[in-house]
Amino acid sequence: MTSRVSFVSPAMNSSARQARFDDGGSIDAGGRARARAAAGSLPAAVRVVVSPSVRCRETAAALGLDATQAQELAGLDVGRWRGLTLAEVGADEPEGVARWLTDPSSAPHGGESVADLCARVGRWLDAALETDGRTLAVVEPEVVRAVAAQVLGAPPAAFWRLDVPPLTVTSVSGRNGRWNLRLGHPPDSPDPEPAGS
Known part of the structure; x- marks a missing residue:
């Protein structure tokens, strides 16, 4: 049995x-147009899930996907920093930001730590290994970062070294207890069959 997930x-x-x-804002007109243009280009899936955020739900809708919300794939809870820029937070709480960016177990904002996010996403991936076929998941960029760190066995500190552009697909395929990773391809680029997975 092979499980595939396209994030x-x-x-x-x-x-x-x-x-x-x-801050819970909607996708902009350009983003919506780009997502609509990509509708129909994603591979068929046995299930479609979405992070509960507004921008993920709207992206899924623009892609023409009928998705089920997956709370376990929610974005990183940044607590009281929600809606602020990193520069604003850095000006008010420089020590907290420095700690947050260097210590994955830190959550100075009162929300969730990066290590906790990676562990939560790792549990979801473990369960996904039991799903035969493809899953499509429209998720926040930090969830994609956590997926990549988990699949590669990288420490949570690697989270900050991964960039996830808007409206790109990162795919994993897995069987026999392990995953292979394909990073950041456009929605209209087919997944090749993984070698040796």
């Missing part, structure tokens, strides 16, 4: 353009 990052919105922690 689609959300289309652009004003928060992403401003390097702002997600």
Whole structure:
């Protein structure tokens, strides 16, 4: 049995353009148009899930996907920093930001740590290994980062070294207890069959 999961990052919105922690804003007109143009280009899936954020749900809808919300694939909870830019937070809480960016177990914002996010996503991946066929998941960029770190067995500190552009697909395929990773391809690029997975 081979399980495949294609993780689609959300289309652009004003928060992403401003390097702002997600504030629940909608995707912008350009992002919506790009997602609509990609509708129908994703591979068929036995299940479709979505992070509960507005931008992920709207991206899934623009892609023409009928998705079920997956709370375990929610984005990183940044607590009181929600809606602020990193520059704003850095000006008010420089020590907290420095600690957050260097210690994956730290959550100075009162939300969730990067290590906790990676562990949560890792549990979801473990369960996904039991699903035969393909899953499409429209998820926040930080979930894609956590997936990549988990699949590669990288420490949570590697999370900050991964960039996830809007409306790209990162795919994993797995069997026999392990995953292979394919990073950041456009939605209309087919997944090759993995070698030796």
